Amino acid sequence: MPRLTLGVNSRLSKDYKFTNMYAPKFTITNSILKNVGLVEAAREVIINAPIVPSYEKKFREEAIARQVHYGTHLEGNDLLYPEAIKVVAEMSARNITSANQVIGVVGQEKDIQEVVNYRRVMDYISQLYSQNNSEFIYTEAILNQIHLVSVDKLVSPEHAGRYRVEQVTVRNTQTGEIFFRPPPAVEVPFLVKDVIDWLNSAPNRELHPVLRAGIIHYDLAAIHPYVEANGRTARAFATLVLLVEGYDIKRLFALEEYFDRQAAEYYGAIASVSNQSSDLLERDLTPWLDFFTKALAVELSRVKEKVRTLSVDSRLVRHLGGRQIELSERQLKLMEYIQSQREITMATAKNILSMVSEDTILRDLKDLANKGVISKHGVTKAAKYVLSAS
Known part of the structure; x- marks a missing residue:
């Protein structure tokens, strides 16, 4: 059993005792501790960042698109990112369940269907997480439903949402290399x-959610309950754990992108643990948790920096009494520049919005001024627009 003696908070700083027959083995290393600390720091900034609604909505849509694209690309999906974005965007506009319903996307039908399915999986776990409460119960039915949606129209019905009945091997989809052999099918249900x-288990819920998500991700990937889409199912279920247990972080992150960009390291971390022993109970999950926590720390740190550039200046927030405002796409671009440079002139604004008329830019700036976001200094064409809280 792991002995957790260092920590960022109470869920990492106590001697943790598992009460189940299953007791994952791992050690809280300085590296894991540092990663979780970075996650907590980024989470605090992101949650409390006064992001205007239009920024947040756009950023969340981008994160979901990245989840869907990289989550399927990691398993060999060849659909290009711009095409995957089109699928996700079309699904936001109308109800789509089949690749045949998607219009104007270049790609193989199977690849398009995988993207459609994984987007639907994200919707499903979002519905579950919206019912979040301290008594949320994870079930095999939820796991099976995630898998069923993931493979809809891709595998025969007897394999959809049902545990495998044959032996399988796990390969790196990019190299074809066999990484490990999952347990016999007869052991899967148990x-x-x-x-x-x-x-x-109530005592086990005391463990930090990031570690719980990492552990369940590894366990499901290692058990490999299904004939196909085990990776997508494991990642979606791990995401559900994060969402339910307070780490939704405004749904602005996509772990899948890091996993895909570091595919060799991702598969290698899983394999390094899986090849330790044929017995799941004997494996030390530390190498995998080191990778998983690093992935989340890197992704959230990236999101944190992005959020900082999109957040309304803290002095402006105080000036507006914490009020959030809705901005157009053009105004978002103007405000990004003003926030970074503290001021903007009409000449600069015209360069930023080169496809827009001067009259339109003036209306946008006037609207920002009327909302109390910026103020105008000067009356000639050389006038400057600055943050009103300056």
């Missing part, structure tokens, strides 16, 4: 039940 029971 192993899945054990890890779900562990996740639901």
